[in-house]
Amino acid sequence: MADNKIYRASTTAPVNIAVVKYWGKRDVQLNTPTNDSVSVTLSQDDLRTLTTASCSASYPAGDSLVLNGESFDVSGARTQACFRELRARRAAVEAADPSLPKLSTLPLKIVSENNFPTAAGLASSAAGFAALVRAIADLYELPDSPSELSIVARQGSGSACRSLFGGYVAWRAGTKEDGSDSMADLVAPASHWPDMRALILVASAAKKGVSSTSGMQKTVATSGLFKGRLTDVVPRNMALIEEAIKNRDFAQFAEVTMRDSNSFHACCADTYPPIFYMNDTSRAAVRAVESINEQAGKTIAAYTFDAGPNCVVYYLQEHESTILGAFAGVLGGVTGWTANGV
Numbered sequence: 001m002a003d004n005k006i007y008r009a010s011t012t013a014p015v016n017i018a019v020v021k022y023w024g025k026r027d028v029q030l031n032t033p034t035n036d037s038v039s040v041t042l043s044q045d046d047l048r049t050l051t052t053a054s055c056s057a058s059y060p061a062g063d064s065l066v067l068n069g070e071s072f073d074v075s076g077a078r079t080q081a082c083f084r085e086l087r088a089r090r091a092a093v094e095a096a097d098p099s100l101p102k103l104s105t106l107p108l109k110i111v112s113e114n115n116f117p118t119a120a121g122l123a124s125s126a127a128g129f130a131a132l133v134r135a136i137a138d139l140y141e142l143p144d145s146p147s148e149l150s151i152v153a154r155q156g157s158g159s160a161c162r163s164l165f166g167g168y169v170a171w172r173a174g175t176k177e178d179g180s181d182s183m184a185d186l187v188a189p190a191s192h193w194p195d196m197r198a199l200i201l202v203a204s205a206a207k208k209g210v211s212s213t214s215g216m217q218k219t220v221a222t223s224g225l226f227k228g229r230l231t232d233v234v235p236r237n238m239a240l241i242e243e244a245i246k247n248r249d250f251a252q253f254a255e256v257t258m259r260d261s262n263s264f265h266a267c268c269a270d271t272y273p274p275i276f277y278m279n280d281t282s283r284a285a286v287r288a289v290e291s292i293n294e295q296a297g298k299t300i301a302a303y304t305f306d307a308g309p310n311c312v313v314y315y316l317q318e319h320e321s322t323i324l325g326a327f328a329g330v331l332g333g334v335t336g337w338t339a340n341g342v
């Protein structure tokens, strides 16, 4: 092909913070999970990934990725799986319409930037792989729905499948051997419960010591407590959280969110050797939320922690001044914060 044109598409993707956590892989190669999960996708006003995908016959051979200004290895199985799946879908489109340029054969160049800490427990892999998949899908002009693309994003990072939707999102673990039913779907759009807010307290922006990928595999292999999480805790929390979202019942939403975060971190502590993602500042944030709720005489705030020390507090807009006021003086270890909408 003599055409040296550069084809390009850019997109942004938001982070999502799980309220019923994904922790555990059923199949490591396919990156399917041991359990269903539910998250809230935050608005892109504060935390987001911006990714540009381009391809051209004029590029040197081989795909490349620049993340936050530094060249990033694309030879990993997860990134390769995303490239392979998206190329196959483009090849099918090209086969159906031979007049289209053969983009599926060209080297891909991906340039991505996170405007928040990477690998610090603030869901950079979720926004990062959601943006990567959508940027390439846009470049290739694929007809796939968000749920279909979520199957591809899941293979990059599990939590990424949920960032292809806004609002309240479930990732159904699925039962098929090939992972073709392990995808995200919408529980409710953001407009269903638009006054939900998430306060993000940064206790450390440093890269975590144990990645989510390796941490969860160690938990599955060694934790006895984890078995009860799968058979008992998660099925109960999934039913309760979907009901709470449907009814806009904040107290129920909050209790399930806090209990599920506690259950996940208890399983991390029960991993052998134990994994500790939360630190003293994290625990101070838990106490602050408890005291906010005690003083309010009802549950108006809910904490949750991903695989890192940083705290996310869910609350409703009407309580914003109470929540921000309460946190203003309390947390010595907090280095930054943002109040985010859904």
Ligand code: ADP
Binding pocket: 049, 067, 112, 113, 114, 117, 118, 119, 120, 121, 122, 123, 124, 125, 126, 127, 128, 129, 132, 157, 211, 212, 213, 306, 307, 308
């Ligand atoms: P986090 O808690 O931030 O999600 P993880 O350990 O789950 O941390 O994942 C971090 C990894 O996600 C990074 O090392 C990188 O491989 C990948 N990642 C993060 N941001 C991007 C991005 N914008 N584009 C592609 N991959 C990304």
Ligand code: DP6
Binding pocket: 017, 018, 020, 021, 022, 023, 031, 037, 125, 126, 156, 157, 158, 159, 160, 212, 213, 214, 305, 306, 307
């Ligand atoms: C604690 O999606 O980062 O944030 O699939 O190995 O990339 P990989 O893991 P990742 O794990 C997220 C774990 C969590 C909970 C959640 O987001 O559901």
Ligand code: CO
Binding pocket: 123, 124, 125, 126, 157, 159, 212
């Ligand atoms: Co992650």
